[in-house]
Amino acid sequence: MALLEVSKLEAFYGQTQVLRGLDFSLEEGGITAILGANGAGKTTTLRALCGMVRTRGEVSFSGARISSGATESIVRHGIAHVPEGRGTFVRLTTEENLRLGAYTRKDPQAVGEDLERVFQYFPRLKERRHQQAGTLSGGEQQMLAVGRALMMRPRLMLLDEPSFGLAPNLTEELFDILGAINKERRVSMLVVEQNASLALAIADHAYLLETGRIVISGTAKEIEQDETVRKAYLGY
Amino acid sequence: MDAQLGAKVREIAALASGAKLSRLQWIGIAVAIAVGLIVPLLVSDYRTFQFTLVLVYAMAVLGLNILTGFNGQFSLGHSAFFAIGAYTAAIMMDHWEIAYYWTLPAAGVVCLIAGFLFGLPALRLEGLYLALATFALSIATPPLLKYDHLSEWTGGVQGVVITKPDAPFGLQISQDNWLYYFTFVVLLVLYFCAWNLLRGRTGRALKAIRDNPIAAQAMGINTALYKSLTFGVSALYTGVAGALGAIAIQFVAPDSFTFFLSVAILVGMVIGGIGSIPGSIFGGIVIVFVPNVAEQISKAAPWAVYGTLLILCMYFMPLGIWGFIRMGYARLTRRRKAD
């Protein structure tokens, strides 16, 4: 059975319908990429999974029905969302931001260990652990967001444009770390990316979204070979 | 970020085209003016006097609305400008025996300057800090009016008593009716000016500043000047209202211009409808009549009723009375179209 099962998912902003019935699933331990142009509904898909927009349809996570729940209840199932714009708590320190990631956990000792592990992944954050998070650079805030998500010990991470605003070398580093996390800790990931080649490089499955519908789906390899995808999104 | 900025610019540009009035709006305005003209003929002098106060407070609410609704700044200090206007009128009439109608432009100019000067330092303050600064202004007003060295002009703690004007040209109408019509005309003129100002270039600039100060600056709008000027114009409206209020009440005293007046104007604005010119009339009605309704419901604890009414208003009309009316109208027309 798949970890995440989505059927007929629709989402609305006010009166405007953005998602028009998505059906997809995600295997435990896998990385799935969602590709698409601006406004195709990629970010909305992630937000819909977390109950941050008005939705219709079914979403079940590891067998439990999570659609129609409140955001804070949904994430307590073990879904960590790294949102667009990173969602940094700018007035809190780096460490406080990270600790908030573990807010729902009841094992303080393990939380301490996890904090150290995040600092191992992102040594820059350790240097700045007592600094106000608002003063971090864009790249550092992106790391902070990923680190905060890890602190939850999630079973599924939803990553919204992790490469946004990062210098190419930083992006590569980040994706290496994401790949490592996926392998070491068996964390499943759903990645939304503009940079399709980057996403397809670490994903094993991918979906292409156009105006709120899935138009192409398959393994990352298949998608990479697809004519339209190559022309429109990979640029060769 | 770029996308957002672009959207903002487009939105600002779109505002320019939507500035014409529809036929329905013309009819609405005509009806409102007709009602305004007929009212004093139908009711007693006392009611006319009350409606004069409604117009006066509507003017003050409009003043605050220009600041808050169109510029995103909010003020707890408008009682100060109301007081400056009122005292300007009272001192001119009492000390120099100048005719009442000359006091309005004078009050307006004095308040424009006062508001502009206050607006300059206020520029650097935002949100809560601006609230504190304006609040300080309204707290400081009564003691300043009582200040010994000014008491030759202000009458100190005693205040100034002034005389209500008679109708000119031998018109056979009561003082109250005359003052009502006078206020009504002033209000119409000020409404027209506000509408003209806000739909034109200036209005677009103001809205741009409110919605996205950075983008506005990028478009070459002198944010600082506009913001201070808005403060001045807002004070001007409130000051003229203060002058008319003083003439209607025939008395100015420090106790008339406490912090609670500022609160009343703010309440009137929010319940009337933020950022809406017609809404301010409802604001005036709220300021004058809601306390009376509260008192009628309970003499033991009128404020408890008043507070409850305020909260209920916010529950059922979060966009204010004018927003409520517009939404009701929109729903009605939509239903009609569906049929």
Place this chain on the structure above:
Amino acid sequence: MMLNRRNFAVSAAAMAIALAYGPAGAAGKYDPGASDTEIKIGNTNPYSGPASAYGTIGKAIAAYWKMVNDNGGINGRKINFISLDDSYSPPKTVEQTRKLVEQERVLLDFQPLGTPTNTAIHKYMNAKKVPQLFVATGAGKWGQPKKYPWTMGWQPAYPGEAKIYASYLLNNKPDAKVAILYQNDDYGKDYLNGFIAGLGAKAKTMIVAKESYETSDPTVDPQVIKLKASGADVFFNITTPKFAAQAIRKVYDLGWQPLHFLNNVSTSVGGVLKPAGLEKSVGLITTAYLKEATDPQWANDADMKAWNAWMDKYLPGGDKSSSFNVYGYAVSATMHEVLKRAGDNLTRANIMKQAASLKGLKVPLLLPGITVDTSPTDFYPIECARLAKFDGHKWQLVGDVLCPKK
């Protein structure tokens, strides 16, 4: 509201008799607000806002008229007492007073409360020729029969009271150094100016310090410290109850022991001295014209017994230690007498005429020796008072009745 059936029966009977024999025959002369069966009386009071403490007076007055009505009214007419809330805001007072006069069409405006509020309607009431009677303020400006024939005060005017203290000082302590604390409004200034006038030429040398406060101040402690530092040995305390209590306590806590005059506004034992601390209030001197309800010396006083019974019946749960309730009762009793004397001639002019011809009227709850006196040229009903000294339990009356020099 429990209705006592027997009382109801009695008053119903009284009403029937009154209707049968009362105004009939002598067909009354009436102005708006009066009729064979009813007299409409208007009033404004702060029932909301920061001055609502005074609203107690309005409630007491309403309770008084209820009692009058239960006992058959005045000359067979019921009193219809309409009291409106003005929040102590002059513009609202104007609006509400116009409502009373023009819409409710009351015969007269009784006890509107506050100096700025009454100032706002002063001109209007006189232009409309509607009595503005026994206003609830002690400012000096309410007794000008020539200029304002329709306005009259009631309680001793503030300047007059201040003059009593001044002459006491001139007689007993001519070398005094006086420090003054006053509220920065016309109430405070009236006292201050009356006091300066009372001291006359010596005011300049005798007054060594004066400090004011605003009602929005949370405390007057800093002012008291400053006054003490002036080296004064007399302290004239012109403050409203809350600030009076603060000042009394601070004076004591600072170890300052001046001759301490406390204005009559704040002499309530229950409402001021007890909160300040009775032991800290020993030695205070004030003027009094009303009996203090908590004072044991009046325990068997007939008026006080009647007042207690009235409180129990008409203001159950009301604060018996509040001097406002005594005040409201006494001033209403004065109005009661005026209306009684007006008989069936209930015109506004006759009401003013009756109000301006009270001679040696003994109103319930006034101190022995204090009477209400008016004439067409004297619109100050109560002018005299007695000095009283606080002994730690009650106000001890000292000496004779004193009247300010004119």
Place this chain on the structure above:
Amino acid sequence: MEFFLQQLFSGLAFGGVYACMALAVVMIYQATDHLNFAQGEMAMFSTYIAYTLISHGVPYWWTFLLAMAISFVGGVMIERIIVRPVEGTSVLNEVIVFIGLLTIFNSLAGWIWEYTIKPFPSPFPKDPLFGNTFVGTHDLGVIGVTLVVLFGVFLFFRYTPIGLAMRAAAQDPASARLVGIRVGWMLALGWGLAAAIGAVAGILVAPIVFLEPNMMGSILLYGFAGALLGGITNPAGAVFGGFAVGVLETLIGAYVSFIGSELKLTVALVLIIAVLVFRPSGLFGRVVVKRV
């Protein structure tokens, strides 16, 4: 010198009161990102509840704790029942609801307990410590209790997960939800805590200014000023700000003769605003660098 010390201590004593109120203000700001104009009246109402408990013979410190507990529950309920429907509509709508709450509490207190001033007991000895004439024991007590409460608040926000969650929820509700924080309850909790601290402030203030429905009016205003002066995001700064406002106001009144008592408040406020113009986040507020 004696005069100066007396003025200084008088300023400090009232500063303590303002500081306590400022702390409650910061508390609710930390938890809800808003200033609550009804805070003072809520504190006043709590104090009346304490007054009622004491007059029914409940011992002082039990009353203190009970009043805090009742206020906490009351604060939570007010947020859940009254404020919640307007949350997220607009700041001004919430302000109007706060003003509504203010008038309701003020009026209800006057209606239930009347407007006459009432003495409120102090738990501290009546006589000044060591027979000094500078400062009353209660005043010292106020300063002490304020500092204790400040310390408690500091520990709570800094070291407990729930304190951290409250700050997060106030700053960025959407992100807070994403880490599983129940934002609605954090707001309610903030209201409850602020009400409880307000109760402390009221109980401490009442013996000084006397208990009456309007007692907190001006104190809340000074509390706001203090909180903003010190930095609305910083509890310790707010406490400092409260003390500063008290001392500043007193000393200006005492030493600048042409200002005197008449305009001291005005001048104090102008000074505060001047400070804010140059330090817009308050003396000790953290400057937030926003990267776009």
